[in-house]
Amino acid sequence: MTIEAEGVAELQNAELEMTPELAELYRDFDAHHLAPLWTQTSDVLTFHPRSEAVPFVWRWRDLYPLAERSGELVPVGRGGERRAIALANPGLRGAPYASPTIWAAIQYLGPRETAPEHRHAQNAFRFVVEGEGVWTVVNGDPVAMRRGDFLLTPGWNFHGHHNDTDHPMAWIDGLDVPLSDYIDVGFFEYGTERVTDEASPDVSRSERLWAYPGLRPLSALDDRVSSPLSAYRWEHTDRALTAQLELEDEGHPATVEQGHAAIRYVNPTTGGDVMPTLRAEFHRLRSGALTPERHEVGSSVWQVFDGRGTFVVGGVRHALEKGDLVVVPSWIPWSIEAKSEFDLFRFNDGPVIERLGFARTLVSRS
């Protein structure tokens, strides 16, 4: 039996006939706020994950002009807090969530604008697909945002953003908002209206302390639940991916599979994920490379950083270009075909799924 055929199999008791007595029993269940399992087994106990979220693609060529128009019409400031426009999965009935666990948005900051400081229990990151000129200030530490950088704002750290230039900048935000909403763990607090440090250094204090491979300050030997490194710079990501492909060329093990280099961003104090609820990775495929089809428990969002390729999700082929985003809900099969060298950023709920013991992957090799 294929996975799809299993998925639609009915577990309900087909033998059960409705009688007046049974109808009355069901009405009485209802009156007492009870729900019998046998009428809903196929919804509750599925043969494999069946997300209400659907695979979906958002195009950068649509997103960016809409963000730009928001920049003309909507001020950024206290109350609204951020000019962020969330990806709302069409399967999630209007909720502003990309998947059941992930909030993803394009955020836009106009020339010389400031997004005020605040903090929240929810974990957040930024990824920059184009542009530069904004500094995100995390607990008073100004962190430059540039193309290809991955920037962290773990839960309960004050943060604001300021644009130090005469041009706008947009990037994507990822947060664990849907998960924290569902399990009721959210706290929020306002900070200052302006960022607490308007300096614009090339290198943040966090990087000066933590951004040396394999070296850890003796003044900070305690493990942290979230990474103390605020910025993962493109030059390092690019160099790591380039080296993996060079090693592959030289016949050494380095890549995930033929023509597919990838890295995971990690917390230097643990070697684990950067934050307790979100995982982030960067993938580079050689031109012409194909990945096998994968089913994974948990949901992912991908963003094309550079190049062209086809993302196949749920059996549908999507030609993607720079900036395009695609959400892959739990257990929906996906694969990638690179038409040129193809660079993709991805984030997902992997740390949650793994810590709860639900992780499972099925790889179909052709």
Ligand SMILES: [Fe+2]
């Ligand atoms: Fe925030």
